[in-house]
Amino acid sequence: MHIAAIAAGIFLCYLLAEPFLPALTWAISLSVLFTPFQRWLESKLSHPNLSAMIAVVVIAFIVVAPVVFVGQTLVDQAAQGAQLIETKVTSGEWRRAIDAQPSLAPVAKKIERELDLPGMMKSLATWFSTKAGAFVSGSMLQVVSFGLIFYLLFFFLRDRRSALASLHHLSPLSRVETETLLDRVRDTIQATVYGTLVVSIIQGLLAGLMFWCLGLPAPLLWGVVMALLSVVPMLGAFVVWIPAALFLALEGSWGKSVILILWGMLIVGTVDNLLRPVLVGNLLKLHTVLAFISVVGGLMLFGPAGLILGPVVLTITTVLLETWRSRSDDKLGIQ
Numbered sequence: 001m002h003i004a005a006i007a008a009g010i011f012l013c014y015l016l017a018e019p020f021l022p023a024l025t026w027a028i029s030l031s032v033l034f035t036p037f038q039r040w041l042e043s044k045l046s047h048p049n050l051s052a053m054i055a056v057v058v059i060a061f062i063v064v065a066p067v068v069f070v071g072q073t074l075v076d077q078a079a080q081g082a083q084l085i086e087t088k089v090t091s092g093e094w095r096r097a098i099d100a101q102p103s104l105a106p107v108a109k110k111i112e113r114e115l116d117l118p119g120m121m122k123s124l125a126t127w128f129s130t131k132a133g134a135f136v137s138g139s140m141l142q143v144v145s146f147g148l149i150f151y152l153l154f155f156f157l158r159d160r161r162s163a164l165a166s167l168h169h170l171s172p173l174s175r176v177e178t179e180t181l182l183d184r185v186r187d188t189i190q191a192t193v194y195g196t197l198v199v200s201i202i203q204g205l206l207a208g209l210m211f212w213c214l215g216l217p218a219p220l221l222w223g224v225v226m227a228l229l230s231v232v233p234m235l236g237a238f239v240v241w242i243p244a245a246l247f248l249a250l251e252g253s254w255g256k257s258v259i260l261i262l263w264g265m266l267i268v269g270t271v272d273n274l275l276r277p278v279l280v281g282n283l284l285k286l287h288t289v290l291a292f293i294s295v296v297g298g299l300m301l302f303g304p305a306g307l308i309l310g311p312v313v314l315t316i317t318t319v320l321l322e323t324w325r326s327r328s329d330d331k332l333g334i335q
Helices: 002-045 048-091 093-099 102-114 117-137 139-158 160-170 175-213 219-231 238-250 254-280 288-332
Strands: none
Touching (some): 002 175, 160 175, 175 238, 175 288
């Protein structure tokens, strides 16, 4: 009866926290990543409140400023890019480019029969223009969401010692087992952020930079798209830059097409292999298949916060199973 009451209470607490789950996830992740910085500030200031406040201001500047800039520019470029595509389709420029390649002419005719490309592109341009306005009008909501993250972050940084002490006190695991669990969760958060987010951002930045150098439209938009695709295992920036290279070839810009292909294969494609071992090392102790399921499943279940929550949930479950197995082996005297 007592266990059932505890389980019911935990479930109700989860329901209470569920609306704040994304903010809690990002606040906890930021506190894990910036705890060394907070410790350094405390050693200099010897005042937890002041050091936590300074840390939150610095973190907010690092995180919010790029997000706001990229977000506004992204929507503008998306609208401009859609209008450019609409112009090319409506004027027939795309058709003339394909007609210059006799082998592709049948494909163009089939596309024209099956799809109303001018109408589709006009609708797309209208949609992006509408979304641009909605993004600006919804900026206040984004400010509130960010404010909640940093409000929680302040307390996670300032009160981290008492929070950890409470976790140790309430945990049914031994102190060593609880420490192991917390260490693995911390390693998973660091590995996910550094090995997934940072590497993906660098890949998107490099690919978007080459789009800009080659004069392709909306380089920031496509850089962000490629970064997002790089987050998902089995996908990557190649989903965008390969069609872009084909587009350049159809326009007759063979030199630019070859440059983009070489840049994508030799630079963007190898960033993951070069940086991930350096940034992650052995922090993420998950098989590739399990990592794929945790990331994709987490994104589907929790939204953007699932990028962190998915691997963390899998890590916690794995550690608990390992603990249960270790205790069972000890009872049976298995070495």
